[in-house]
Amino acid sequence: MNLATRKLTRILIAAVLCFSAARSFGQDANARLQLANLDKLSEKAARVTDVTLDGSLLQFAVNLIEKVDAEDKDVEQLKSIIKNLKGIYIKSFEFDEASQYSKGDVDAIRSQLTSPRWSKIVQSIEKRRNEYDEIYVLKNGDKVGGVVILVAEARELTVVNLVGEVPMDKVASLERHLAPGEKHSDKPKQKKESGHDQE
C-alpha cells in the first residue's frame, strides 16, 4: 500500500467517524424539544416542576446511582433505565383554574413532533373533560432514541422529554417507591409529587 492510498484511507476513516458523530449528535438534538415557550406559564401555575438534567450533571447522577448496592431490584432497574439516557427534561404546570394555557402553547410542542422520525404511539382524547394525552417516540433504527409524554388537561400541562435510549417497558413498570422522598429519606424532598400517583 503506497503512501497516497494510506492517506486516502485515513481521510475516509476520519470522515466516517465525523459523519457518525455528527449524525449521533443530530439525533440527540432532534430528540430534545424546545420547551422555553412554556416558561411564561410559571406565573399562572399553582405548582411548577422544571427538571433539566443532561451532560455532566446526568453523568453525576448515573455514577452515583451506579455506586448504590446493586442487590436492590428496583435500583437495578433504575440503573438500567438511566445508564443510556442522555437528557431528561420535564416541564409540568398545575393550575388552580381551568384554561390557563392556550392551544397555541400545546401546538408549539406538537409542531416539533411532526418529523417522520417521531411516531405517536398513544393518544387519549377526552374532549368533554378537555384532556389530550399523547406519547411520542423517536425511532432510532430498532431502538427508541427519545420519548415525549404530553399531558394537556384542563388544569395541568406536562411535557416529559427523555432523550437517549429509553426502555419504555421498564419506565412504565418502575416502582413508585423509587421516589427520592421515600426511598432516600435523607435526601432533599422532591419538588413535586405527581398528581396521578394515586390512580
Added chain:
Amino acid sequence: MHFSEDDLREALKRKDPGEGFTQRTMGSVNQARVNQSQSESKPVLAKPEKKSNGAFLGWLMHRPAWAIAVVAILLLAFGIGGYQYSEYRHAEEMRIARAKQQQLQQEAERARDQAIMALEIARAKMNHVLRHAQLQAEPNDKIRRERL
C-alpha cells in the same frame, strides 16, 4: 645682692650661638607647625559615621561562639517558619479540595434525586396516558366513565 656695672656688661655681652643655630631654630619652628596642623586635622578625621551593623559584626567577629549561636537561632527560626508555612499551605489546599469534593458530592446527590424524581414523573405520566387510552378503548362507555 649688688651687681656692678661690669657684671652687667659682661652678662649682656653678645655671644656666638655656635654652628647649626639657624638649622636648629628652623627645625623647631617647622616641628611646631607640623604639630599644630596635626592637632587641627585630627578631630575631623576621628569622627567616622556610626554603623550599628558594622559595630555589631565587629563585636561578633571577636566572639565566634556568639556568632554561631546567632546563626543557629536564625536558621532555626527560618526553619520553623518555613515548616509552619508549608503546613498551613497544605492544610489550606486540603480544605479547598475537601470543599470542592463536598460540593461535587452535593451536586451529584441533587442530580441523582432529580433523575429519580424525573423518572418517577415520567412513569406516572406514562401510566396515566396509557390508562386513559386503555379505558377509552373499552367498549362499555358507562364503565369507562365510572372508572375515569
